[in-house]
Amino acid sequence: MSKQVGFYIDMANCYGCQTCQVACKSEQGTTPAVSWRRVRHFDTDYPATHGTLSMSCNHCDNPECLKNCPTGAYVKLANGIVYQNHDKCIGCRMCVMACPYGAPQYDPEEGKVSKCSYCRERIEAGLQPQCVEACPGGNIIAGDLQELRAKYPGAVELTGMPKAKLTRPSIIINPAKAFKK
Amino acid sequence: MEKKQNKDKQLSLSRRTFIKASGAAVTTAAVVGGVDVLFDSPDVVDAAVDLSNAKTFTSSCAMECLHHNLKGYVVDGKLVKVESNCDDTTKACLRGISRTQWVNHPDRIKMPMLRTGEKGEGKWKEIGWDEALDLIVTKIKETQQQYGNQGLAFRSGSGNFGSLTNSVGQTFFNYLGGNTPIFGSLCCQVVSTTMPAMIGTRTEAMRDTIPDSKYILVWGTNPAVTMQSYFPWYLDAMKKGARMVTIDPRLSETAAKSDEWVEILPGTDTALGLGMLKIIIEDKLYDKEFLLHKSSVPFLVDKTTGDQVKEEGNDTGYLVYDELSKSIVRHDTPGITPALSIVGTDITDKYTTVFDLIYEEAKPWTPEKVQEETDIPAGTVIRLAREYATTKPAMIIQNMGGFQRTEFGSYAVGIHIYLAIFTGNFGVPGAGVCDAGGVTQAIKVNPAIKPPEASTIAKYPAIPAPKFGEYILEDKPTKINFLWLMTTSLMTQFPNTNAVKQALKKIPFVVVADNLMTSTALYADLILPSTTIFEDTNLMASIRHQHVQLMEKAVDPVGQAKPDLWIFTELAKRFGFGEEFDKTPEELIERCLEGTGITIEQLKKGPVTPIPFPYIPYKDGIFKTPTKKAELFMPMWKEKGFNPVVTYIRPKEFIKGDQALVEKYPLMAVQRKINRTIHSSFGTLPWIIEAGGDTPHALIHPDDAAARGIKHDDKVVVYNDRGEHHAVAIVKAHIKPGIIALENGWWEQQGGSSSYVTNDAVEPLGGGHCCNNTLVEIKKEG
Numbered sequence: 015m016s017k018q019v020g021f022y023i024d025m026a027n028c029y030g031c032q033t034c035q036v037a038c039k040s041e042q043g044t045t046p047a048v049s050w051r052r053v054r055h056f057d058t059d060y061p062a063t064h065g066t067l068s069m070s071c072n073h074c075d076n077p078e079c080l081k082n083c084p085t086g087a088y089v090k091l092a093n094g095i096v097y098q099n100h101d102k103c104i105g106c107r108m109c110v111m112a113c114p115y116g117a118p119q120y121d122p123e124e125g126k127v128s129k130c131s132y133c134r135e136r137i138e139a140g141l142q143p144q145c146v147e148a149c150p151g152g153n154i155i156a157g158d159l160q161e162l163r164a165k166y167p168g169a170v171e172l173t174g175m176p177k178a179k180l181t182r183p184s185i186i187i188n189p190a191k192a193f194k195k
Numbered sequence: 196m197e198k199k200q201n202k203d204k205q206l207s208l209s210r211r212t213f214i215k216a217s218g219a220a221v222t223t224a225a226v227v228g229g230v231d232v233l234f235d236s237p238d239v240v241d242a243a244v245d246l247s248n249a250k251t252f253t254s255s256c257a258m259e260c261l262h263h264n265l266k267g268y269v270v271d272g273k274l275v276k277v278e279s280n281c282d283d284t285t286k287a288c289l290r291g292i293s294r295t296q297w298v299n300h301p302d303r304i305k306m307p308m309l310r311t312g313e314k315g316e317g318k319w320k321e322i323g324w325d326e327a328l329d330l331i332v333t334k335i336k337e338t339q340q341q342y343g344n345q346g347l348a349f350r351s352g353s354g355n356f357g358s359l360t361n362s363v364g365q366t367f368f369n370y371l372g373g374n375t376p377i378f379g380s381l382c383c384q385v386v387s388t389t390m391p392a393m394i395g396t397r398t399e400a401m402r403d404t405i406p407d408s409k410y411i412l413v414w415g416t417n418p419a420v421t422m423q424s425y426f427p428w429y430l431d432a433m434k435k436g437a438r439m440v441t442i443d444p445r446l447s448e449t450a451a452k453s454d455e456w457v458e459i460l461p462g463t464d465t466a467l468g469l470g471m472l473k474i475i476i477e478d479k480l481y482d483k484e485f486l487l488h489k490s491s492v493p494f495l496v497d498k499t500t501g502d503q504v505k506e507e508g509n510d511t512g513y514l515v516y517d518e519l520s521k522s523i524v525r526h527d528t529p530g531i532t533p534a535l536s537i538v539g540t541d542i543t544d545k546y547t548t549v550f551d552l553i554y555e556e557a558k559p560w561t562p563e564k565v566q567e568e569t570d571i572p573a574g575t576v577i578r579l580a581r582e583y584a585t586t587k588p589a590m591i592i593q594n595m596g597g598f599q600r601t602e603f604g605s606y607a608v609g610i611h612i613y614l615a616i617f618t619g620n621f622g623v624p625g626a627g628v629c630d631a632g633g634v635t636q637a638i639k640v641n642p643a644i645k646p647p648e649a650s651t652i653a654k655y656p657a658i659p660a661p662k663f664g665e666y667i668l669e670d671k672p673t674k675i676n677f678l679w680l681m682t683t684s685l686m687t688q689f690p691n692t693n694a695v696k697q698a699l700k701k702i703p704f705v706v707v708a709d710n711l712m713t714s715t716a717l718y719a720d721l722i723l724p725s726t727t728i729f730e731d732t733n734l735m736a737s738i739r740h741q742h743v744q745l746m747e748k749a750v751d752p753v754g755q756a757k758p759d760l761w762i763f764t765e766l767a768k769r770f771g772f773g774e775e776f777d778k779t780p781e782e783l784i785e786r787c788l789e790g791t792g793i794t795i796e797q798l799k800k801g802p803v804t805p806i807p808f809p810y811i812p813y814k815d816g817i818f819k820t821p822t823k824k825a826e827l828f829m830p831m832w833k834e835k836g837f838n839p840v841v842t843y844i845r846p847k848e849f850i851k852g853d854q855a856l857v858e859k860y861p862l863m864a865v866q867r868k869i870n871r872t873i874h875s876s877f878g879t880l881p882w883i884i885e886a887g888g889d890t891p892h893a894l895i896h897p898d899d900a901a902a903r904g905i906k907h908d909d910k911v912v913v914y915n916d917r918g919e920h921h922a923v924a925i926v927k928a929h930i931k932p933g934i935i936a937l938e939n940g941w942w943e944q945q946g947g948s949s950s951y952v953t954n955d956a957v958e959p960l961g962g963g964h965c966c967n968n969t970l971v972e973i974k975k976e977g
Binding site for chain 2: 033
């Protein structure tokens with residue numbers, strides 16, 4: 015069985031500080047149009063609830079970006095990272111349309127798309143992805159998906175999120191209070 | 196010394212769990228998810244920021260926050276990346292990481308800039324430092340000749356807590372002979388006056404034992420945003436079974452994580468607290484032993500004078516009624532049983548006790564009456580009182596929250612302490628009234644510059660900070676001819692911004708030393724480009740972090756920006772008292788550290804903490820007051836003509852207050868802090884704008900919005916007689932109806948601060964800021 019890295023996201027513990035989002039920008043130097051990691055809000059009015067979910071690329075088992083890229087810019091690395099060879103990107107935005115999670119993002123200045131690399135260069139240097147390193151709550155955990163699943167129970171989709179069966183995202187979410195039955 | 200390390204879960208994850216990529220040149224094929232996948236990625240992947248030749252430096256995130264230790268990476272003389280330093284106990288946030296963009300901001304002020312157009316018009320010419328400094332000397336001398344030193348005003352703020360920053364400025368003005376002070380913290384003035392008077396000190400960090408608490412009452416504060424790096428400790432407590440309840444008009448980020456959100460009308464917290472205290476007293480849920488021996492509540496009060504009774508000629512010789520000997524004795528007489536209440540004794544014609552006085556104030560606050568005043572259901576009031584008093588240890592999270600920026604905030608601070616003292620919730624892990632604290636609770640840090648003789652510094656009447664605009668415009672208490680501002684932005688923080696703006700225009704010469712064109716710098720006569728962290732050497736040994744930190748110079752300042760220390764040194768030399776100033780930062784840091792046992796050499800290796808972990812303030816209920824007991828009777832309030840024990844006074848600018856005003860402005864506005872800024876700092880950094888937007892928002896309940904035809908994302912104007920605040924509406928049931936939440940800290944260039952509408956009353960007991968007692972109306976823009 016091939017290996018697959020993934021993220022465990024403790025939404026129940028996340029309080030939406032967005033440090034992960036800015037740490038990613040600081041690490042990857044992405045342009046203002048592009049935030050590889052974003053913190054999304056899940057709010058309800060009655061009852062009043064507020065939840066936040068940090069998400070970047072889910073390095074899917076069945077990556078739609080990769081399947082739809084006409085230039086073969088996306089590859090699935092042996093460790094499961096869905097990696098974009100940025101040189102091969104022609105900015106056609108097929109991947110942007112294909113990804114249900116909004117992970118690939120188009121930079122109009124550059125005319126190209128980029129997305130989370132799982133901090134491949136840091137991983138290869140034996141470090142954690144920068145979002146994981148920076149989260150003050152320790153609410154993003156990176157590792158082998160099977161090992162994460164064994165350690166942290168959780169969901170792969172929440173109400174309002176894309177169906178996990180589409181792309182089989184490599185994530186485990188511990189849902190916020192409002193999502194727990 | 197044991198140090199708490201952040202218990203991040205990722206630390207337990209071995210790096211070996213990562214599987215390295217297969218490497219270049221290797222081209223293999225596999226079937227993944229039904230698609231053919233080629234592993235043909237390049238072997239070497241360059242990081243976006245090349246750090247292979249980087250030098251690293253450490254500094255401290257120096258504004259009014261938690262002063263996280265930061266590591267800066269410098270390549271070819273340029274700061275290229277900032278991250279949390281692993282030597283710190285908790286982690287820096289998005290703002291700390293964004294420091295790279297502060298230092299390298301394209302809008303940095305690079306040269307002294309002299310106003311050429313009208314004030315606020317934005318027309319400037321760059322001048323050299325010599326010209327700027329000579330001009331300042333001339334303006335100071337002119338002011339001294341015409342108005343005396345009283346005509347000089349100086350205000351530093353919370354933009355930099357470094358030891359070589361604000362205090363250097365005040366010392367400079369002290370050497371000049373003094374200045375008119377602008378008095379009062381906009382943030383926590385009434386905590387600073389009330390808490391030390393009651394328990395001896397403040398800024399003693401209570402955060403270490405939050406995870407030990409069983410009941411956390413977050414009262415009018417939002418630690419998930421304002422103390423965010425250690426907010427996980429609250430969640431740890433909850434995981435261990437603690438109940439967390441948040442009292443707030445808004446479903447704050449903290450309320451959203453709590454077991455219960457209790458919606459309250461702003462400014463009525465003291466009524467709730469008194470109602471809880473009534474139940475605690477009447478149901479005998481109080482800790483009698485603690486009250487008798489650790490607090491002042493048995494102290495006798497003379498009914499005629501209204502003062503506490505003391506032994507002749509002894510400042511701490513307070514008297515109590517001993518139930519055993521049926522006589523009046525000193526409170527610290529061994530073997531006595533002091534009476535809490537003297538009701539039923541034969542001394543009631545002449546005396547009462549602090550306990551009896553406090554009960555008198557609490558007694559009228561039945562749950563029904565509390566409900567009427569606060570809008571909190573009577574049943575909830577009863578439950579909160581019982582839960583808080585019986586689930587021990589219980590901690591009240593005060594944290595300088597918005598509850599105390601109200602018209603009688605001192606009483607609101609006081610009632611928290613009363614509740615904790617009555618239930619014996621002090622001096623043990625997991626209990627207390629949580630405040631931020633730092634190294635100054637353990638060591639005395641000397642001022643960087645040797646101060647002049649106290650007798651040479653004139654003391655002048657102050658301008659109360661919340662009334663800055665009005666006082667300047669009316670020349671109260673005196674005409675201000677020269678104002679120096681540093682590490683602060685009045686235009687985004689001081690209430691009644693229109694009056695502040697007019698005041699800045701009126702003062703003939705305003706110097707603003709800052710790094711960026713702040714909202715306040717717009718109204719300066721002369722802007723001095725000052726350095727920011729990583730551009731100068733400084734010391735962080737302050738009240739918000741448990742570590743003493745060396746702030747290293749990592750890069751040369753942009754343009755001709757200079758450290759505040761350099762600016763004041765050059766001026767001091769021109770005035771002929773430069774000798775004490777004209778030293779290297781390292782020499783001055785050594786002076787700061789003298790007698791602390793900490794050396795600059797130690798700090799070069801990393802932050803040093805002089806505080807044991809876990810730190811438990813007022814351990815075992817030994818307070819730092821003159822009597823070593825919690826003193827709940829406040830002579831200082833009595834001197835001002837107010838009740839010396841906590842009482843509830845209904846605010847004026849309040850839905851049940853001034854009805855003529857309510858008719859015009861029927862909504863209450865509260866101010867919230869947001870994660871994009873600390874006050875107004877960081878507000879124009881690109882990453883911050885990407886994460887937190889560039890437009891102020893106003894949160895309004897769907898019912899209030901519908902009544903005004905306001906829809907989500909509509910542009911709105913919030914207004915009252917003071918001015919207007921422009922924002923975008925968030926229509927959500929995340930706030931109590933009748934109240935709107937405005938965001939603090941937006942710059943003029945981003946549409947302006949919510950302080951345009953905020954109440955500029957001065958809290959009468961402690962001199963605080965009352966922005967959360969503000970009445971407004973809101974309408975669709977256009």
